[in-house]
Amino acid sequence: MGKQTKNIHILLAEDDSNLGFVVQDNLKSNGYKVTLCSDGELALKTFANKSFDMCILDVMMPKKDGFAVAESIRSVNKDVPIVFLTAKSMQVDKIKGLTLGADDYITKPFDFQEFILRIESILRRTKVLTADTEEKVESYKVGAYNFDVKNQKLIHPKQEQGLTKREAKILAYLCEHINDIAPREMILKNIWGNDDYFSGRSLDVFISKLRKYLAADSKISITNIHGVGFKLEVK
8 A cells, every 4th residue: 555545534433333443443554544433423523623535434323324424524525535334235225325425335244355445446536545556456256257457358268358448447347346336427537537428328338338248147237226326246
């Protein structure tokens, strides 16, 4: 990670004290400065009094839930990255969170290595972390396929498919959120640089191409969650 993280200040709101301390420790050991709050009201007061580069909010909290906190934060700051933590995997909650302007949604329990990689990825996308801190993931296992990110190849035991740079970027983004929702707006802003109508239509074409490339494994699907994003699932 290098020294880039040391000036990055994260607001962590989590009412489960055990999990809160563990998440805080993991973030601190990766070089982040972390302020831990035990409820939503305290999180909002803390956000108002200090400068933060990211907010990680548990959805189910006393006094004010994560959604209410995010709504208040978004009313005064439209840019600070917001990540929701939740024990629920219900799609309706994810849709609510993403429509409130969340940058990601992490379901508990989670693997801490994956958690840190997701946090880094969001900070890079939102330009809080610069690109030179990126630890490149060289390959992903997707069902029967191996996705060679570096060489832009999708390898199946019976076939090999070369990918364009943009196809590889979109697939890597979906793989990063495998079995979870990859927000449409973030894909567009990250890969096209904007989320206008024409970029959106172009993304739909690319998604159709990726579905065809992955068609040899019937357990793989890319679902369009209308108005929210895409979900790469491996059953």
